[in-house]
Amino acid sequence: MSTTNTEESSLSKKDFVTENDVRWCPGCGDYAILNAVQRTLPELGVPKEKFVVVSGIGCSSRFPYYMNTYGFHTIHGRAPTVATGVKSANPDLSVWMVTGDGDGLSIGGNHLMHLLRRNLDINVLLFNNRIYGLTKGQYSPTSEVGKKTKSTPAGSLDYPINPLLFALGSEATFVARTSDTDQKHMVETFKAAHAHKGTSFVEIFQNCVIFNNNAFETVTGREVRSEQALMLEEGQPLRFGENKGIRLNGFDPEVVELGNGVEESDLLVHHSKTPNPAYASILAQMAYPAFPTPFGILRHIEGRETYEDALHAQIKSAQVQGEGNLQELLVGKNSWVVE
Amino acid sequence: MSQATDSFEEIESAVVRFAGDSGDGMQTIGERFTDSSAFAGNDIATLPDFPAEIRAPAGTLAGVSGYQLQFGSRTILTPGDEPDALVAMNPAALKANIADLPEGGLLVVNVDSFKSMNLKKAGYEGNPLEDEEFRKKYQLIELDLTTLTKEALSESPLKPSDKARCKNFFALGFMCYVYGRPLEPTLNFFNQKWGKKLPEVAEANSTALKAGFNLGDTMETARNRYQLAKAAVKPGVYRKISGNEATVYGLVAGAQCANRELLYSGYPITPASPVLEGLSALKKFGVKTVQAEDEIAAMGVAIGASFAGDLSVVATSGPGMCLKSEFIGLASITELPVVICNVQRGGPSTGLPTKTEQSDLLQSLFSRHGDCPLPVIAAHSPSDCFDCAVEACRIALTYCTPVIFLSDLYVANGAEPWLVPNASELPAIISKFAEPGEKYITYKRNPDTLARTQAIPGQPGLEHRIGGLEKSEDGGVSYDPENHEKMTHLRAEKVERIADSLPATEIHGAAEGELLAIGWGGTYGAITSAAKAMQAEGFSVSSLHLRHLNPLPKDLGDIIKKFKKVIVPELNLGQLSLIVRAKYLVDAIPLTKVQGKPFKVSELVASFHKELS
Numbered sequence: 001m002s003t004t005n006t007e008e009s010s011l012s013k014k015d016f017v018t019e020n021d022v023r024w025c026p027g028c029g030d031y032a033i034l035n036a037v038q039r040t041l042p043e044l045g046v047p048k049e050k051f052v053v054v055s056g057i058g059c060s061s062r063f064p065y066y067m068n069t070y071g072f073h074t075i076h077g078r079a080p081t082v083a084t085g086v087k088s089a090n091p092d093l094s095v096w097m098v099t100g101d102g103d104g105l106s107i108g109g110n111h112l113m114h115l116l117r118r119n120l121d122i123n124v125l126l127f128n129n130r131i132y133g134l135t136k137g138q139y140s141p142t143s144e145v146g147k148k149t150k151s152t153p154a155g156s157l158d159y160p161i162n163p164l165l166f167a168l169g170s171e172a173t174f175v176a177r178t179s180d181t182d183q184k185h186m187v188e189t190f191k192a193a194h195a196h197k198g199t200s201f202v203e204i205f206q207n208c209v210i211f212n213n214n215a216f217e218t219v220t221g222r223e224v225r226s227e228q229a230l231m232l233e234e235g236q237p238l239r240f241g242e243n244k245g246i247r248l249n250g251f252d253p254e255v256v257e258l259g260n261g262v263e264e265s266d267l268l269v270h271h272s273k274t275p276n277p278a279y280a281s282i283l284a285q286m287a288y289p290a291f292p293t294p295f296g297i298l299r300h301i302e303g304r305e306t307y308e309d310a311l312h313a314q315i316k317s318a319q320v321q322g323e324g325n326l327q328e329l330l331v332g333k334n335s336w337v338v339e
Numbered sequence: 340m341s342q343a344t345d346s347f348e349e350i351e352s353a354v355v356r357f358a359g360d361s362g363d364g365m366q367t368i369g370e371r372f373t374d375s376s377a378f379a380g381n382d383i384a385t386l387p388d389f390p391a392e393i394r395a396p397a398g399t400l401a402g403v404s405g406y407q408l409q410f411g412s413r414t415i416l417t418p419g420d421e422p423d424a425l426v427a428m429n430p431a432a433l434k435a436n437i438a439d440l441p442e443g444g445l446l447v448v449n450v451d452s453f454k455s456m457n458l459k460k461a462g463y464e465g466n467p468l469e470d471e472e473f474r475k476k477y478q479l480i481e482l483d484l485t486t487l488t489k490e491a492l493s494e495s496p497l498k499p500s501d502k503a504r505c506k507n508f509f510a511l512g513f514m515c516y517v518y519g520r521p522l523e524p525t526l527n528f529f530n531q532k533w534g535k536k537l538p539e540v541a542e543a544n545s546t547a548l549k550a551g552f553n554l555g556d557t558m559e560t561a562r563n564r565y566q567l568a569k570a571a572v573k574p575g576v577y578r579k580i581s582g583n584e585a586t587v588y589g590l591v592a593g594a595q596c597a598n599r600e601l602l603y604s605g606y607p608i609t610p611a612s613p614v615l616e617g618l619s620a621l622k623k624f625g626v627k628t629v630q631a632e633d634e635i636a637a638m639g640v641a642i643g644a645s646f647a648g649d650l651s652v653v654a655t656s657g658p659g660m661c662l663k664s665e666f667i668g669l670a671s672i673t674e675l676p677v678v679i680c681n682v683q684r685g686g687p688s689t690g691l692p693t694k695t696e697q698s699d700l701l702q703s704l705f706s707r708h709g710d711c712p713l714p715v716i717a718a719h720s721p722s723d724c725f726d727c728a729v730e731a732c733r734i735a736l737t738y739c740t741p742v743i744f745l746s747d748l749y750v751a752n753g754a755e756p757w758l759v760p761n762a763s764e765l766p767a768i769i770s771k772f773a774e775p776g777e778k779y780i781t782y783k784r785n786p787d788t789l790a791r792t793q794a795i796p797g798q799p800g801l802e803h804r805i806g807g808l809e810k811s812e813d814g815g816v817s818y819d820p821e822n823h824e825k826m827t828h829l830r831a832e833k834v835e836r837i838a839d840s841l842p843a844t845e846i847h848g849a850a851e852g853e854l855l856a857i858g859w860g861g862t863y864g865a866i867t868s869a870a871k872a873m874q875a876e877g878f879s880v881s882s883l884h885l886r887h888l889n890p891l892p893k894d895l896g897d898i899i900k901k902f903k904k905v906i907v908p909e910l911n912l913g914q915l916s917l918i919v920r921a922k923y924l925v926d927a928i929p930l931t932k933v934q935g936k937p938f939k940v941s942e943l944v945a946s947f948h949k950e951l952s
Contacts, residue, residue: 018804020815049799054643057807064804065816070796072646073806074639075669081636085643085651086796088629089602093647093796111639114632311627318622326595326762329624330588333531334524335578335759336378338569 011042018068029180029206030059033127034066036186037096041069043187044194046094053096054083056103059134060127060206063098077108080115080124084307087120091308094194095122101142102132105161109141116170118307119198123190126163126201127180129208130215137211149211164284164298167201168277174200175280175299180207181220185231185295192297198306219293228288232296237267240292253282255291272300347566352411353518354419357510358436359428359449360397361390361404364507369406370754371511371528375520376410377579377756380569383410384864386418386937387752391609391693398452398460403435412568416720416864418753420939424517426510428452428484430461437467445563446477447513449506451485478563482554484509491550495543505547512551519566522548576759582721582751583610586680586744587617589728590652591624593678596729597736597768599650604629604640606659609692610748611682614654634662638679642666645675646805648772648795650732654680657699658688660706667741668707671830673805674782674791676735676742676770678728683747683860685935694935695749697860698911703743704889704918710827712834714738715889717745719863722757724750727886729765736770737840738833739790745888747910749937750861775799781814782826789833838890844898848874848881851901854950856882857927858908859915862938866908869943880947888915896923904950906930908943 016038024030041051051069055061057076064071070093074082083097097115104112104126115122131149132138138151142163146155167175174196178189186204193200205216219229227241238246245267247256256262271279280299287293355372359365366387376383385408395402409419424445427433429452440446453466467473468481488506495502508525515522526545533541555564580588594601603626605615619628627649631637634655641651655663660681670677683699685691703715714734718727724746731744773779773794779801782791794801803814809826811817847867858866863884870882883898885891899905899919905927907916913929920927930946932938 047799049797049802052647052796064806067804069802071802071804071806072643072673073804073808074642075665075807078635078639078666081631081639082643082646084629084631084636085602085604085640085645086647087643088627088640089600089644089647089649089651090795090797110632111636114636311629315622315625315627319625323625324621324623326592326624329591329621330578330759330762331576332578334374334378334527335576336380337576338380338572338574 011048013038013042015048016041016068018066020065022066023062024059025210027209028059029129029208030063030127032180032183033125033186033204033206034063036183037067037125037190039183040187040190040194043191044094050092051094051096052086053098054079054086055098056108057134058100058103060098060100061103077103077106078111079103080108080111083122084115084118084120087122087308088311091121091312097122097124099124099126101126101128101130101140101163105163105166106141109166113166113170116167116172116199116201119173119304120308121197121199121306123193123200124202126203127206128163128203129206129212131208131212133208133211162284163203165281168280168284168299171277172201172299173198173301173304174297175284176201176297177203177205177295179205179216179220179295189297192300196300197302198304219288228292230286230292230294232270232272232283232294232298234270234272234297237264237269239264239267246286246291253286253291272297273302275301347519348563350565350567351413352409352415353424353565353567354407354409354422355424355426355514355518356405356407356422356436356439357426358403358405358432359507360431361392361402362394362397363404363428364504365404365406365428368507368511369408371525372514372520373408373754374524374528374579375515375522376408377577378521378524379519379567381410381412381567382415382570382572383408383579383755384415384418385754386749389693396460398429398431398457400431400435400461403432405432405436410567412570414570416868417937417940420941424514426514428507428510430458430463433467434461434463440477442476444477445480445517447480447482447510449484449510450481451483482510482513487550487554488547491546492543495546496539497543502543505543508544509547509551512548513555516552516555517564519564522552572756573758577756578759579754580722580725580757581754582718582724582746583613583682584617585722585724585757586614586654586728586746586751587621589725590618590678590732591621591626592725592762592765593729593732593768594650595762596765597650597732597770599648599736600625600627601652602627602629602641602644602649603652603654604631604637604644605654606631606634606637608634608656608659610684610751611654611656611659611680613751614680614682634659635666638663638666641677642670642673642675645670645677646796648793650676650678650736652678652680654682656682656684657686657690657702660699660702664706667713668709668711669807670741671707671711671713672807672809674739674830675793676739678731678735678742678744680728680731680744680746682751683745685933691935693748695747695861695937696910696933696935697747697862698914698933699745700859700888700911700914701917703745710831712831712889713741713743714834714837715743715745716887717860717885718750719860719884719886721750721753721755725757725760730886733768734837736768737790738788738837739770739793740834745860747861773798773801775801777801779803780812781805782810782812784829784833787836789829789836835890838887838893841887841892844883844885844892844894846881846883846898847871849879850881850898852879852881853902854880854904854906854947855899855902856880856906856908856943856947857885857915857919858882859885859888862908862910865938865940865943868940869947872940872944873947878947878951880951885915891922899923899925904928906947906950908938908946910937
C-alpha cells in the first residue's frame with residue numbers, strides 16, 4: 001500500500017478503536033494482531049476516512065467490526081473480490097483485507113490467487129492458525145497431515161498448502177510472514193506492506209487457544225525462537241541461534257555452523273528484491289525442525305503496475321480527446337431519419 | 340395483400356431465413372440483410388439461431404446456423420412463424436430447415452455443395468434436388484454459388500479458398516435483388532470493417548455482393564421480385580439495435596442520469612458476453628470494466644464498487660446466477676445498489692446455451708436463502724432493453740437495492756429499428772450520499788421509499804461497518820430476535836414500495852372480456868400479435884405484458900378480475916402463472932413451451948381459440 005498523505009497525522013491508536021465489544025475468545029492471538037494494526041494505521045500518514053477494512057468469514061473476519069474505519073464483513077472466501085471492487089472504484093483508498101487459512105486458502109483460494117496476480121494495491125493479512133475456529137475445530141488446508149480433529153478423528157489425509165509458496169506461485173509482489181507473538185515485528189511488517197505499491201501478502205502465525213493451542217510454539221516460543229526461527233534482515237546473511245547460518249548447496253539450503261572453515265561470507269545473504277522467485281521459494285519452504293522457520297519480508301518486487309492504475313490509465317487515455325458523448329453513442333454510425 | 344407491378348410484386352411483409360454451416364457467415368449476412376431493410380425504412384424483427392459449438396463438423400446437421408428475419412411496411416413484432424424464403428448453403432442446412440418452408444416458398448440453394456459427401460453428412464440418401472416432387476413443391480432456384488463467386492472474383496488477388504469464402508455475400512446480393520434491398524449499407528460495412536486494414540477483402544466481398552445482385556437481374560429463371568413500402572413510423576432518428584447493445588447503452592445512460600461512475604464486472608458467458616465486450620469498448624465514457632476470475636468474483640467486485648460509490652453492474656446467464664446467489668443475499672442485507680442482468684438461456688445446468696428460454700423467473704424471485712425479495716424486471720424486445728436498463732439503474736439507486744434485470748437470448752441477440760431517444764431528456768435519477776458533518780445512521784430510512792442512504796469511504800466522520808450479519812438501525816451487529824423480524828419486514832416492504840412508482844398497466848385490447856393473456860419478457864411480440872389477430876376477427880381477447888415482475892403493478896389484480904379467463908403464455912413450465920395464481924387466487928392457465936424457440940403467433944392463436952371454445 002502506498003496511499004499516503006503528506007500532512008502531519010494527529011491520529012492515535014484510540015481513533016481506530018470501535019465501541020463494539022471484541023468477542024474473540026480470551027487469549028486469542030487476534031487481539032494482538034488487532035492491537036498491532038491499530039498501532040500501525042495512525043503512523044501511516046493516511047487520513048482515517050481513507051481506510052477500508054474488508055474481510056470474509058471466520059474468526060479473523062470479524063476484524064472490521066473492531067476497527068473504527070470503513071469496513072465490510074463479506075461472505076466466506078470472497079473478500080478479495082469485494083476488496084478488488086472497492087480499490088478499482090476508488091484507488092485513493094487504503095484497502096486492508098483480513099482473512100484466515102480456511103477463508104483465504106480453502107473456500108477463497110481462487111480469489112486470493114487472482115488478487116495477488118492482478119497486483120492491486122491492497123494489504124492482505126492472512127491469519128494462519130491451521131484450524132477452523134468459528135466452526136469449532138475442524139482441520140484446515142494448512143493443518144499438518146494426520147491432524148486429529150472432530151471431522152478427522154483418524155487424522156487428516158491431505159497435504160497442507162504453504163501460504164507463502166501459494167503467494168509466490170501467484171506472483172505476489174510482496175510476501176512476508178510475522179507472528180501474533182511479536183508486536184514490534186508485526187507493526188514493522190504492516191508498515192512495509194503499506195509502503196509497497198501492489199498487493200502485499202502477510203501471513204501471520206496466529207494462535208487459536210481453543211482448538212489448536214501452541215501450534216507455533218516451537219518457533220515463536222520465547223525460549224526457543226532464537227534457535228528455531230530465522231529473522232530475515234535485508235542485506236544481512238541468514239544467521240540464527242548463537243552461531244548458525246544457512247548456506248546454499250546446489251539448489252538446496254543447508255544449516256551450517258560458523259567456524260571450522262565456514263565463514264559468514266559463505267552464507268546466503270537476504271535480498272528480498274531479487275527478481276527471480278527461486279530464492280524466496282527456498283525461504284518459504286524452510287521450516288522447523290529441518291530448518292529455522294523464517295519471519296520477515298521474503299519477497300518485495302517494486303515497479304509492477306497495479307491493476308487499478310492500469311484500469312484508470314486506460315480510461316484516461318481513451319478520454320484524451322474528450323469524454324464520450326451519449327447522444328452520439330445512441331445514434332451510432334448507421335442511423336437514418338424518418339421525416 | 341399483394342399487388343403486381345411491372346417488375347415488382349408489392350408486399351406488406353416477408354420472412355427470410357438464411358441457413359448454412361456455422362462457418363459460412365450466415366449470422367453476418369443475416370445482420371447485413373437486416374441493416375439493408377432498416378435502411379430501406381422497414382420495420383424488422385430478427386431471430387439469430389446458432390449452435391453451441393463454434394465450428395461443429397462442417398456439413399453436419401449439428402453445425403447448421405440460421406438467421407431469420409421478418410421485415411415489412413407494417414408494424415413487425417416477431418421474426419415470423421415460418422419463412423417465405425429460405426437460403427440453404429448446403430444439404431444439412433436444407434435438411435434442418437426445409438420442414439419450416441411452406442409449399443410454394445422461395446428456396447435458394449447452393450448446388451455446388453450438394454455433392455455425395457455433403458448429402459451423406461446431412462443424412463440424405465439421394466439428392467433431394469433431383470426429386471421431381473420436391474422441385475415442384477417450391478420455387479426452387481439453384482445457384483452454383485461457389486463457382487459463381489470464384490468466377491466473379493477472377494481478378495481478385497485473394498487465394499482461391501478465400502475467394503470461396505465470399506459466397507455468403509454473393510447469396511446476400513442475390514436476395515437483396517429479390518427483395519429490392521439497397522446494397523449501400525453492406526458496402527459501407529465492408530469499408531468500415533476491412534477498408535483500411537484489408538482493402539482486398541473489402542473489394543472482393545463488394546464484388547461478390549454486386550455479382551449476386553446482378554445475377555438476379557440477368558438470370559432467366561422465372562421468379563418473383565418483391566417490393567415493400569416504408570413502414571409508417573413516428574418521425575425521428577432511427578437505428579438498428581440488438582438487445583445486448585441496448586442494455587449496454589441503457590447502463591451508460593443510467594449512470595449519466597444518476598451522475599455516478601459506472602463499474603461493470605463480468606465473466607464471459609453465453610449469451611451475456613456482448614454486454615461485457617460492449618462496455619469494455621466504452622472507456623471514453625469512463626466505464627470501468629473488470630473481467631473477473633469467475634461469476635462469484637464478478638458479483639463481489641460489483642458489491643465492493645457499490646460500497647465505494649460506483650453504479651455497479653454485472654451481467655450473466657442462468658448458471659452464473661446460481662453462482663452469484665450467496666453474494667446477492669449479501670447485497671440485499673447490506674442494501675447496496677447493484678444491477679444484475681440475467682440474459683436467460685435454456686436450462687438447467689449448461690442446458691441449451693444458445694437457445695432462448697424464460698425459465699429463470701422463479702430463480703430471480705427466490706434463489707437467495709432467507710426471506711430476500713428483490714425487484715425483478717424484464718425486457719420485452721431488443722430496444723426495450725435500453726429502457727429496462729435505465730429503469731434497473733433507477734430502482735437500484737433510488738431504493739438502494741440489488742435489482743435483477745431479465746432479458747433472454749431471443750431479446751438479447753434479436754434486433755429491431757429503434758427511435759433513438761434524446762439523451763438530454765432522460766429523467767434524472769436522484770440518489771445522494773450522506774454528507775460529512777451529518778450524524779450517519781447506517782440503516783436510517785427515507786420515509787417514502789424506505790431506502791437507506793449510503794456513506795462512501797473517503798468521507799470523513801462517516802466511517803461505518805456493514806456486513807452479512809443482521810444489523811440494527813444504527814449499523815451494529817444484532818442478534819436480537821425482534822430486530823431481525825423488523826429488518827426482514829423493512830427490506831421486504833422497501834421492495835414492495837417500488838410499486839408506488841410504477842405507471843398504470845397498458846392493456847392491448849378491451850379492458851374487460853373473455854380472455855386475458857398475461858406475458859412477460861421476449862414473448863411480447865408473439866402474444867401481442869396473436870391477441871391483435873384475434874381481436875381483428877372479433878374475439879374477446881386482450882393481452883398485457885409485465886415489465887415489473889416484483890413488485891407486480893398495483894392495478895394487476897383489478898385488471899385480472901375483469902376477465903373470465905386468464906392465460907399465461909411462457910417459455911418455461913409455468914412460472915409466472917404460478918405467481919399469478921398464488922398472488923391473485925385466480926385459475927390462471929399456463930401455456931408453456933420449452934423447445935429453445937420462441938412462440939409462433941399461430942401456436943398462441945390456436946391456444947387462445949381453444950380457451951374460448
